[in-house]
Amino acid sequence: MKQKKYLLPFFLMVLIPGAILGLLSLFGLSNTLNRKLSDSLFHLFPPHHQFSKDIIIIDIDEQSIAKYADHPELGQWPWKRHIYPTLIGYTKLISPPKVTIIDIMFTERSDYDDALVAANLNLGEISHAANFRDGGIVVPRKGEEIISEKFSVPLPTDTPFPRYENVAFPIGQVGETAPMIHVVNVIADSDGILRRFTPFIRWKDKHFPTLALQAFASGESYESEWKEGRFRIHKDGVEREIPLGKDGLVRAYFYTEAELRNIPRYSAAGIIESLNELNANEVEDPEKLLVPPSVFENKIVLIGTSAASTHDDVVTPHGLFPGVIAQAVFASNLIEGHMLRELPEIWGIAFTLFILVIGVVILFVNQIHFLRNIYPIFAISMFVGLFYFLYRLDLVLATSSFIIAFPLSYLMGFAYLTYTEGKEKRKFNNILRNLVDPGVVSEALEDMDTLKKGGEWEITAFFSDVAGFSSISEELSASDLARLLNEYLSAMTKILKSNSGTLDKYIGDAIVGIFGAPIQNKEHPRLACKTALEMVSELEVLRAGWKEKMDYTETAREMAFRIGLNCGPAKVGFMGTDSLASYTMMGDTVNLAARLEAAAKDYGVSILVSESIETACKGEFHFRFLDWIRVKGKEAPVKIYSLVSFVSELTPIILEAEQKYEEGFQFYLNREWEKAISSFEKVSEIYGTPDVTSKLLIKRCQALFKNPPAVGWDGVFTRTSK
Template identity: 85%
Template sequence: MKQTKYLFPFFLMVIVPGAILAMISLFGFSNTLNRKLSDSLFHILPTHHRFSKDIVIIDIDEQSIAKYADHPELGQWPWKRNIYPTLIGYTKLLTPPKITIIDIMFTERSDYDEALVAGNINLGEISHAANFRNGGFVFTRKDEENIAEKFNVALPSDTPFPRYENASFPIGEVGETAPMIHVVNVISDTDGILRRFTPFIRWKNKHYPTLALQAFVSGKSYETDWKEGRFRIRREDGVTREVPLGKDGLVRAYFYTEEELRNIPRYSAAGIIESLNQLNANEVEDPEKLLVPPTFFDNKIVLIGTSAAATHDDVVTPHGLFPGVIAQAVFASNLVEGHLLTELPEIWGIGSTLFILMIGVIILFVNQWHFLRNVYPVLAIGIFVGSFYFLYRLDLVLPSSSFVIGFPLAYLIGFAYLTYTEGKEKRKFNNILRNLVDPGVVSEALENMDSLKKGGEWEITAFFSDVAGFSSISEELSASDLARLLNEYLSAMTKILKANSGTLDKYIGDAIVGIFGAPIQNNEHPKLACTAALAMVTELEVLRSVWNEKQDYTETARGMKFRIGLNCGPAKVGFMGTDSLASYTMMGDTVNLAARLEAAAKDYGTSILVSESIESVCKDEFHFRFLDWIRVKGKEAPVKIYSLVSYVSDLTPQIIEAEEIYKQGFQFYLNREWEKAIGRFEKVSSVFGYKDVPSQLLIKRCQALFKNPPAEGWDGVFTRTSK
């Protein structure tokens, strides 16, 4: 009976997900997802390969194009072709490079082709670029037939390498005299990301080496061997690479880290030209003191490419957008160093997932240790990631989509059953607690109370409000009237807080502390906080109107004002306290800054003071007025502060004009032009028709700085000495 008891859970958690995964794999839907997931894991896991030290790039970058845009010998892009032999010749001044590979097409005639031809003849190990394509009118130049025959590599006709209909070889004598040739085509996956490359590309049943292969052989002769789906390349010096090709003739590249890609040795063409000019003018005797010493290219594989935006040679890599020459350098490094990844068949991913799911059945339905049930998802993810990393270190890529789809599906089905059968007691307490505590907090607490007590950290918006001059109000009122006033005020404000998905942290006398974005995470928390703050300003006006109509409380109380401070960022949130008495609260720099902003609002005469982090994400919907740069107590970094004025839809021309004048005045203030700044700030009050508190504050500050000028290095940031 006990054995049959577990058959249905086994069917739900193993058989059903297994069948779904098999169907997904059968229709080929998992390939792109596998590669996307492996990209993410590669970003997280430690790298185990380094970019080849043998490869450097001569980069025609933005600086190069801008610097020589008006140069008579170069001109605007594309440059005149006589510059390329000059660049190549510079690399050969001392020990020549192994090979120079040009990642720039010369498929159309120009007036400077003779320079390239002479470079081909005199400078030796140079490889020129060819480009293949599909579609369009098929036309082959006479010289292309000769070039195509000259550089064709004899390979079997059944190779899986990508095939193209049309070819563009270097033009005329440039191609005919080229010592070597390579194809620069790159082939992105269906999601547009470039992850794979091929050593050869086919045209008219002929095979041509790609840039990566040309870098590997570096002008040396080589042999190829195609057998049982494995492709081997053997150089004359005995170095062999086995390339794990896929069915489409592509191999998965190891893309190193983003930091390494950005730090690939790239020497600006402008720097080389400048160095050559220094040599020709005898300005530098020691070549090592040149801007780009020629020793940088000694015995290297040199790629000549472009990164300037005007050249339109960008590709999307797993690390984002990069110049095409960077991707080519990665592929070249892969072959040179043997950093080639083998994508394992989908059955490996399905098999490992089903094994983990079978363990899950035992833990959920046989094991009675509740802690293990809760921690098993983490352990399962750890097992899978550990297996992935172990294989990754062997340059094997384990398909991940099976686990990402199958494990959550199976485990949720199993856990749903347990939740239904074991959750009666929890539902009873749920009904009781919801009458006592905020429902959002109750839901989280019942799901994982231990986790909330330990706390978590994520993005929230911290809310602080305080009644201005409350001490004076409390002295004028009796105890009963004070309690009644506070109850009216706090009830109205708390209702608005909760209506906008805010969580009440605590009351501190007349102060309200709230959290937006926790315990239920919500990406809109900054906007919800701004909405609540503006609604509170409106609600306080309603309360004051009612109090004045009834002549309730004292005149000071009826004129009550408050200040609000808002800041968003990472904070620790959770239940803090003891097992018997705990409250849901927040801690961290984000929270402290919100409290400091609430206090600083008094100086600027504003009801709602916010940080730049709030303004930057809410400015499309709400209008903020820039006020100042300040340094709050306990925090060294300066903070840009704003007043939340209104919704964007409620803006008036008067507000826009006044704020523009204020910004002009603040710029004069930063430039130490005190009199001009004061004039602008006085103009702000004139436009508003009343004394503008921030402008008056800045006027006094300018007057003080005029009498006692700040020291050198003054950054215009005002340091608050009080909380």
């Protein structure tokens, strides 16, 4: 049965979200969402990598375009090509860079191509840009085969790198004399954001290095290896394993936006101006130039554009940036080994399902409400903590599974929990609202688990019974008897509930009540005593009304009741069936309260209580000691008291009479029967009315005088009836 109880929550919170995740993954709908969500999380976390210090950019920026707007050769874009050897030559004035990588394509013929050819032959480590594309008419170009054979990298044909149909190499002699060639293609994700790059591009089953790989090689030889789904590059004792995805792309670590904006970039205009000053001998120390040539020493130099008119912008996770910045990020990733490995989506789904199963346990198995309340915080913290831990290891956990499934699972689980608990609350509310005050009902329903489970704790058991009710019932018609009972029980139950008492049950005219449950209340003995006295007063009001209206019979109008109170440990809780249950109490404490109610008749008192009640409440209420008795079924003697009144309502006559009674009881214990009888007789004289308790003790003394008790008699009276 317990297993069946959890089947529906498991279905709602685990199986349904799991099926949705499976469908999203199957149709490939979650990849872009995974990357978008991970971008957002990356922005929240502190960086753990820094941009490479080996990369520097020569930027044809807005300043360069604007400064030379009227120049005959630099006044419009694209610049004439003989300016590029000038820029490259400047970087080699003092100590050359490792490599110069041009992020500008020279795929169309120009009158100044000879300058680039001369630079290729004389200035050394230069890499020119090639561009690949799909579609259009494939028109073979002169020198294309020579260039492709010269610069392609031998790799197996089963590599996953992106493949293109057409290629645009540097034109003619520029490409044929180029020391190196790299591909500048970048591949954005389906949402248009550039997050990933590839080390190689394929054309005609040939592989060509991208700008990032050319930066990593820095003009030196390298070896690349594709084996068993892993791609490695070796150079000068440095090995990089590149965590390629199935499409041959790798996720880039994009550093911070501030780092991207602070990549060392030197304006082409600044270099030209510095060169002019140097040629004019205006500056003796090259280090005082606007762009000192030494900044390029042993660096990887990228030549690119950021001016708006060059139209070379891309969308990155940090927003719009020049394409050369994105290329610099990819180069830094490969040089420093900062690439991110996107874990298979099944990892994210498995983690999510694990969290969802924990959710079922916390919401439906666990009984600690605090855990239920912090479950969303716990789950989100687990997810963020694991994501961050893996991110620090350059691993990216698929996020969409958790982001989609957890809210869905939690909402369905919480809705089901609310429905089931609401159903149970309505059930128990229907029971409790007739038993206790509405305020107590609301408080009790706050902790349904404790309410259903019940327990054993300190309570005060309350029993009341109308004296001689059999005679009353015989004198009244059925309708009058019902009306009398309704009037009496309604008035008494109202008092019981108003003092936080719980109605256990009615037994004919008898009322059984509980104080201190279902809401535990340390004041339960005091509240029970207050209830008993208020009931006595209320009965007087009822009797006065009946007499005034001459309602019912004379016996009914003189109705009296007896109350028994006892406090101590008892088992309390709902007992019965799902369809028919009541909140009740059981135990010796309860049994003794019932015996005290019955014994009150013998002593002629309205409220008979145990010593535990007297001890707990004697500061506020006045109790009269009556006797030591042994109730049926129990060997231990019980000290019993009559609840007389509030302490504030005491009179000297009451105190004098009780003092005389206690004097007589001491004589009784000392077996001085005559003295005891004398004292007990004076009690009635002091009260001015016959005292039933004193008469009871007088008869007991007379019987013991005739038949003295055995040696060892302790004065405890044993009741033989309930």
